[in-house]
Amino acid sequence: xxxxxxxxxxxxxxxxxxxxxxxxxxxxxxxxxxxxxxxxxxxxxxxxxxxxxxxxxxxxxxxxxxxxxxxxxxxxxxxxxxxxxxxxxxxxxxxxxxxxxxxxxxxxxxxxxxxxxxxxxxxxxxxxxxxxxxxxxxxxxxxxxxxxxxxxxxxxxxxxxxxxxxxxxxxxxxxxxxxxxxxxxxxxxxxxxxxxxxxxxxxxxxxxxxxxxxxxxxxxxxxxxxxxxxxxxxxxxxxxxxxxxxxxxxxxxxxxxxxxxxxxxxxxxxxxxxxxxxxxxxxxxxxxxxxxxxxxxxxxxxxxxxxxxxxxxxxxxxxxxxxxxxxxxxxxxxxxxxxxxxxxxxxxxxxxxxxxxxxxxxxxxxxxxxxxxxxxxxxxxxxxxxxxxxxxx
Amino acid sequence: xxxxxxxxxxxxxxxxxxxxxxxxxxxxxxxxxxxxxxxxxxxxxxxxxxxxxxxxxxxxxxxxxxxxxxxxxxxxxxxxxxxxxxxxxxxxxxxxxxxxxxxxxxxxxxxxxxxxxxxxxxxxxxxxxxxxxxxxxxxxxxxxxxxxxxxxxxxxxxxxxxxxxxxxxxxxxxxxxxxxxxxxxxxxxxxxxxxxxxxxxxxxxxxxxxxxxxxxxxxxxxxxxxxxxxxxxxxxxxxxx
Numbered sequence: 001x002x003x004x005x006x007x008x009x010x011x012x013x014x015x016x017x018x019x020x021x022x023x024x025x026x027x028x029x030x031x032x033x034x035x036x037x038x039x040x041x042x043x044x045x046x047x048x049x050x051x052x053x054x055x056x057x058x059x060x061x062x063x064x065x066x067x068x069x070x071x072x073x074x075x076x077x078x079x080x081x082x083x084x085x086x087x088x089x090x091x092x093x094x095x096x097x098x099x100x101x102x103x104x105x106x107x108x109x110x111x112x113x114x115x116x117x118x119x120x121x122x123x124x125x126x127x128x129x130x131x132x133x134x135x136x137x138x139x140x141x142x143x144x145x146x147x148x149x150x151x152x153x154x155x156x157x158x159x160x161x162x163x164x165x166x167x168x169x170x171x172x173x174x175x176x177x178x179x180x181x182x183x184x185x186x187x188x189x190x191x192x193x194x195x196x197x198x199x200x201x202x203x204x205x206x207x208x209x210x211x212x213x214x215x216x217x218x219x220x221x222x223x224x225x226x227x228x229x230x231x232x233x234x235x236x237x238x239x240x241x242x243x244x245x246x247x248x249x250x251x252x253x254x255x256x257x258x259x260x261x262x263x264x265x266x267x268x269x270x271x272x273x274x275x276x277x278x279x280x281x282x283x284x285x286x287x288x289x290x291x292x293x294x295x296x297x298x299x300x301x302x303x304x305x306x307x308x309x310x311x312x313x314x315x316x317x318x319x320x321x322x323x324x325x326x327x328x329x330x331x332x333x334x335x336x337x338x339x340x341x342x343x344x345x346x347x348x349x350x351x352x353x354x355x356x357x358x359x360x361x362x363x364x365x366x367x368x369x370x371x372x373x374x375x376x377x378x379x380x381x382x383x384x385x386x387x388x389x390x391x392x393x
Numbered sequence: 394x395x396x397x398x399x400x401x402x403x404x405x406x407x408x409x410x411x412x413x414x415x416x417x418x419x420x421x422x423x424x425x426x427x428x429x430x431x432x433x434x435x436x437x438x439x440x441x442x443x444x445x446x447x448x449x450x451x452x453x454x455x456x457x458x459x460x461x462x463x464x465x466x467x468x469x470x471x472x473x474x475x476x477x478x479x480x481x482x483x484x485x486x487x488x489x490x491x492x493x494x495x496x497x498x499x500x501x502x503x504x505x506x507x508x509x510x511x512x513x514x515x516x517x518x519x520x521x522x523x524x525x526x527x528x529x530x531x532x533x534x535x536x537x538x539x540x541x542x543x544x545x546x547x548x549x550x551x552x553x554x555x556x557x558x559x560x561x562x563x564x565x566x567x568x569x570x571x572x573x574x575x576x577x578x579x580x581x582x583x584x585x586x587x588x589x590x591x592x593x594x595x596x597x598x599x600x601x602x603x604x605x606x607x608x609x610x611x612x613x614x615x616x617x618x619x620x621x622x623x624x625x626x627x628x629x630x631x632x633x634x
Contacts, residue, residue, distance in 0.1 A: 321490070341495070341500040346499070346503050347504060349504055349507035352490060353481075353485045353490045354492040355482055355491070356478055357482075375482070375488060379486030382488050383488020383490075386488055
């Protein structure tokens with residue numbers, strides 16, 4: 001059936017139609033031109049909102065999720081039953097206070113929780129897009145979010161916030177739509193994906209594509225799932241989200257359910273058992289092709305590239321109030337990369353705050369209980385409110 | 394000048410010098426517009442020098458007391474740079490725009506004349522390259538405000554002369570081996586360096602040991618009796634408008 005008729009309805013027979021969330025269809029009048037040159041129209045977007053939009057529509061906060069994240073910030077995940085991924089940050093009385101702000105989180109373009117991605121059905125063929133889905137970029141994801149804001153009647157966001165890939169989207173928002181963003185909080189991210197990070201992503205993609213159940217990307221129509229490949233990809237990636245200190249503290253060399261080494265290849269060590277668990281549970285909720293597409297989008301991310309390789313060019317004249325946050329033990333997006341962004345913002349005398357938070361929890365710290373992170377975000381948003389009242393930006 | 398006079402701690406204000414600011418709060422009266430504790434006297438003097446609604450970069454802003462006061466009382470568009478993460482976090486929690494950074498290396502990332510005032514309070518003596526930092530201050534700020542402890546103060550001179558050891562005074566409490574203050578100077582030194590660098594000293598406020606402050610010309614009174622100094626600077630080629 002035509003995509004235009006699908007607003008608020010089932011989107012695909014392949015597994016996202018039952019998800020409890022809000023849905024919109026964007027790019028219905030004008031197709032969205034992607035960075036790769038292809039166009040997409042009638043793009044379904046799955047999203048959640050929390051709190052209430054005020055009368056002058058100035059209290060909207062957009063949360064951008066990470067690689068494998070989704071729109072379920074607070075409520076239990078509909079597939080895993082686990083608590084919302086940012087329940088510590090968003091909610092009544094939380095740093096992003098839903099009693100004060102209207103919080104929106106949309107599933108990213110290319111993902112697999114209801115927004116258009118390779119798992120959804122290509123109206124031209126009636127089959128899942130698979131690898132026929134166009135390669136998308138972080139900017140494409142942001143353009144879709146901007147179309148969602150149009151749909152919701154929100155001209156200007158009080159804040160865009162996110163960690164990791166979400167942080168990349170925050171930066172991209174500030175560059176693409178500086179007049180639609182009052183403030184930006186990019187957390188644990190970089191202005192470009194490093195060679196090391198691209199390398200880790202490539203390992204994950206190769207693991208997926210080496211799984212015979214991947215079927216050249218057409219596993220859905222073949223009734224299969226490349227679960228082994230996707231699980232390995234997740235295991236490799238998960239290591240990069242932690243720190244050596246955190247791994248050692250959590251597992252050390254302790255053995256799993258045994259008193260002595262097994263002299264075999266079972267999961268002797270707790271850390272092995274933990275990683276296997278991470279891999280196995282991941283495949284139940286995530287689409288392998290989405291993993292390929294989204295990691296690719298992150299690899300392609302380079303804010304400076306469009307400005308002759310000079311990052312300052314991306315931010316020139318920016319009216320956005322920035323607050324950048326890094327974590328001391330994050331080796332995936334180390335503080336030095338965040339500091340590069342700070343220096344670029346300084347060079348155009350942008351309004352910028354930058355905090356490195358002491359934590360031994362690695363990259364994943366932004367998802368965890370980090371009181372300092374909450375205090376900084378809360379203070380920054382409070383300051384924003386004061387500045388808007390006394391001296392509107 | 395006799396030793397007896399030098400040892401009278403609170404007698405070192407020149408006769409007739411009008412008190413610009415009182416240290417502390419002897420009457421216990423809260424400032425009318427705020428319940429904040431009184432600021433360090435040199436910060437209050439600096440705040441008084443800055444006109445409303447201008448752009449200010451406070452380098453070494455610590456917990457953000459100056460920026461917060463400037464925002465509250467003058468709606469100043471303030472930014473801060475602070476080396477200590479604890480200080481930065483405290484500032485951002487207060488809603489101030491502050492980056493973690495090192496003045497020795499990070500000032501060069503700002504463009505020319507990005508700010509109306511670049512403020513460096515009680516920090517120049519801790520810089521690895523104070524000369525370069527001074528140049529950066531008058532480059533990125535149309536004016537710079539620099540406050541520093543005066544190593545030519547009589548107490549410092551007396552401590553060195555009488556004990557033969559590096560001075561440790563109530564005001565400068567570090568021992569030579571653990572002090573962050575690696576580049577002390579006197580008021581006269583600062584005037585000389587500014588002249589060498591083509592920097593104009595527009596104002597020279599001298600703070601005495603009893604908390605009284607006044608504008609003084611360069612001379613023996615400033616250099617002997619000033620415990621701290623605040624210089625208002627601009628580059629000679631700048632318009633200063």
